[in-house]
Amino acid sequence: MSSNSQDIRRSILSKWHESLSKYGNLFSSDEISGTSPPSVFVGSHNYPKVFVGPLVPPIHGNTELLDNPEKWKGKSLEEIVNFRLNLVRGIQKIPIEQTEGRYIENLQEVTMSSKPTDLDLIFNKKVSSNISINGESAPFGPIGEIKSAKFSGSTSSKPIEKIFYDKDINASDAVLKLYNSGIEISKIQKCFSIGMLGKKRKLVPTKWSITATDDIISKSIVENILENNIIDVCKIFSYEHLGNIFSVILFPRRWMFEMIEAWYSNGIIGFGSDYEDARGIKHPPRIAGAYFAAKLAVSEYLLKNKIQAGVLIFREIRPEYSIPVGVWQVREGIREAMKQKPKIITSFNEALEIASTKTSVSKNEWIKNGKTLDAIRQKSILDYF
Amino acid sequence: MTFGAKTNGSDDLKAIISAISTLVEEATFVATSEGISFRGMDPSHVALIDISWPNSAFEKYECDSDIKFGVRIDEFSKLIKRADKKDSIEISISEENMLLVTVGKNKKYKIRLIESSATDTPLPKIPYDSKIILTSSKFDKILGDVQVVSDYLTINTSESKGDFSGKGDSGEVVIDLDKDDDDIEEISSKSDSVGTYSLEYLNPVVKAVGSNAGFITCEFSSAKPLRIEFKVANIGRIHFYLAPRVET
Numbered sequence: 001m002s003s004n005s006q007d008i009r010r011s012i013l014s015k016w017h018e019s020l021s022k023y024g025n026l027f028s029s030d031e032i033s034g035t036s037p038p039s040v041f042v043g044s045h046n047y048p049k050v051f052v053g054p055l056v057p058p059i060h061g062n063t064e065l066l067d068n069p070e071k072w073k074g075k076s077l078e079e080i081v082n083f084r085l086n087l088v089r090g091i092q093k094i095p096i097e098q099t100e101g102r103y104i105e106n107l108q109e110v111t112m113s114s115k116p117t118d119l120d121l122i123f124n125k126k127v128s129s130n131i132s133i134n135g136e137s138a139p140f141g142p143i144g145e146i147k148s149a150k151f152s153g154s155t156s157s158k159p160i161e162k163i164f165y166d167k168d169i170n171a172s173d174a175v176l177k178l179y180n181s182g183i184e185i186s187k188i189q190k191c192f193s194i195g196m197l198g199k200k201r202k203l204v205p206t207k208w209s210i211t212a213t214d215d216i217i218s219k220s221i222v223e224n225i226l227e228n229n230i231i232d233v234c235k236i237f238s239y240e241h242l243g244n245i246f247s248v249i250l251f252p253r254r255w256m257f258e259m260i261e262a263w264y265s266n267g268i269i270g271f272g273s274d275y276e277d278a279r280g281i282k283h284p285p286r287i288a289g290a291y292f293a294a295k296l297a298v299s300e301y302l303l304k305n306k307i308q309a310g311v312l313i314f315r316e317i318r319p320e321y322s323i324p325v326g327v328w329q330v331r332e333g334i335r336e337a338m339k340q341k342p343k344i345i346t347s348f349n350e351a352l353e354i355a356s357t358k359t360s361v362s363k364n365e366w367i368k369n370g371k372t373l374d375a376i377r378q379k380s381i382l383d384y385f
Numbered sequence: 386m387t388f389g390a391k392t393n394g395s396d397d398l399k400a401i402i403s404a405i406s407t408l409v410e411e412a413t414f415v416a417t418s419e420g421i422s423f424r425g426m427d428p429s430h431v432a433l434i435d436i437s438w439p440n441s442a443f444e445k446y447e448c449d450s451d452i453k454f455g456v457r458i459d460e461f462s463k464l465i466k467r468a469d470k471k472d473s474i475e476i477s478i479s480e481e482n483m484l485l486v487t488v489g490k491n492k493k494y495k496i497r498l499i500e501s502s503a504t505d506t507p508l509p510k511i512p513y514d515s516k517i518i519l520t521s522s523k524f525d526k527i528l529g530d531v532q533v534v535s536d537y538l539t540i541n542t543s544e545s546k547g548d549f550s551g552k553g554d555s556g557e558v559v560i561d562l563d564k565d566d567d568d569i570e571e572i573s574s575k576s577d578s579v580g581t582y583s584l585e586y587l588n589p590v591v592k593a594v595g596s597n598a599g600f601i602t603c604e605f606s607s608a609k610p611l612r613i614e615f616k617v618a619n620i621g622r623i624h625f626y627l628a629p630r631v632e633t
Contacts (some may be wrong), residue, residue: 280432379431384510
């Protein structure tokens with residue numbers, strides 16, 4: 001991490017500690033009463049006996065914004081981190097197969113709720129007010145092991161309730177149904193995670209459920225896109241938020257998708273990328289969840305506009321992105337990029353040039369670390385009909 | 386409607402299904418009084434497979450009206466693999482619209498049919514300048530030789546000479562073709578040709594059809610698709626078309 005990013009992190013942390021000293025009693029007690037946005041979290045630590053529970057802030061009211069990435073456009077990194085740090089994570093250790101029983105069923109009801117839900121948690125001991133921000137995982141508020149929990153009534157979202165009681169639909173189709181009925185990705189992911197979908201239900205650690213949700217939906221969208229006409233010019237979209245610069249190139253080609261990431265580590269630029277064509281991707285992407293989040297956002301655009309294209313995305317992660325807040329920011333960042341007015345150009349080479357100038361990495365560096373330029377040497381059999 | 390086709394042995398059907406499985410997950414076959422055919426492209430539209438299996442290649446064949454039937458290749462393949470080499474395989478469509486597969490004398494499978502999605506895919510129209518006929522086992526070995534340094538196979542022909550080559554980050558390889566080799570039957574070209582093709586597509590299909598195919602015919606022109614003909618069941622054939630890689 002560069003000193004710049006450490007400064008930002010330090011400043012966010014010191015403000016957090018300041019607020020802790022003012023409101024510390026809210027966080028460092030052995031109980032909490034508040035309104036969950038609603039939100040649940042399943043950890044991956046100790047898998048397959050995982051730590052599961054609700055996220056609750058020490059306040060009552062409309063807390064929806066605290067865990068609703070789809071509504072965080074324009075918020076600063078500091079604001080978003082504070083949303084997360086305000087959430088106290090209650091946990092109980094549960095085997096992943098256990099998707100029934102009062103505690104889990106209460107959590108499922110919270111997840112299904114269309115409105116924030118009141119919760120009272122009593123912990124085995126005082127929650128520690130220590131929070132850790134290590135630059136790798138998303139930040140968290142205090143954690144406490146739940147002794148007992150009181151859940152208030154909630155109002156269920158109808159489409160989710162319907163899918164929840166449908167035990168004949170498989171998990172992938174359940175995800176797609178929720179998506180097609182307009183449920184937000186962040187919500188679908190929570191349903192997936194807390195074992196509410198499919199025939200053989202189980203708890204799925206939150207970070208895996210995010211990837212799975214993006215993967216299932218984007219794969220299904222791409223199948224539809226393959227039937228669309230291929231665009232005949234290059235389009236370049238870009239957007240910057242939270243210290244992330246996104247440059248998206250659509251070019252005339254049957255569906256192919258590559259995302260190249262560049263980040264700064266001790267003054268050196270590191271690269272990572274992964275790639276697929278119409279046959280899909282058959283291994284876990286080297287750039288992990290960001291890959292599927294980006295694929296989802298760009299495929300939504302192609303579907304909506306009834307077109308097909310090759311896609312190349314550059315993502316520059318600036319040192320200012322000092323605290324990773326989750327792959328939702330990639331999904332939302334690219335969704336936002338695709339809402340901007342594109343630059344339209346015929347030459348792919350010039351498109352690469354323009355997309356690169358949005359970033360501080362040169363065109364040659366981007367290309368060298370990706371596969372697209374090599375992949376487009378492969379002709380299509382349709383060129384010879 | 387009457388449709389029934391019975392093979393003599395299981396190798397040919399295994400080779401065909403295995404070849405199709407390298408390109409697609411679902412396949413729609415067309416059966417007419419002439420025989421069974423299949424045509425399909427891989428999802429990225431780089432390769433195309435065109436199969437013709439005439440009625441006379443079957444031990445028993447009956448089809449009084451044209452039909453299409455779609456299967457999931459992995460599901461079909463699992464059943465076919467249960468057949469011993471000498472087992473005949475008989476297919477027909479059951480009254481409840483399932484694919485009836487009788488393996489050998491006594492194993493009667495039924496598998497679900499899927500909605501057939503066959504659109505009429507045309508074939509590439511290319512005059513082929515060059516031809517190499519060699520055994521599929523020889524070709525398989527050459528692909529292996531090239532793969533250790535490259536992801537792509539380059540074929541060069543000049544009159545009656547030819548070579549296979551490859552180039553990658555670690556190095557390169559050239560394999561001259563020796564006309565006196567018993568595994569090579571013909572090398573000919575109307576004009577000098579050079580074409581480069583992806584091993585990612587070539588390897589699986591050559592392995593899938595296997596040594597079953599005996600001699601195979603590779604035809605191509607400079608920077609144009611490659612067509613490989615594999616013979617099956619004596620008079621049936623698989624045409625595998627692969628688009629080239631070109632410099633941009």
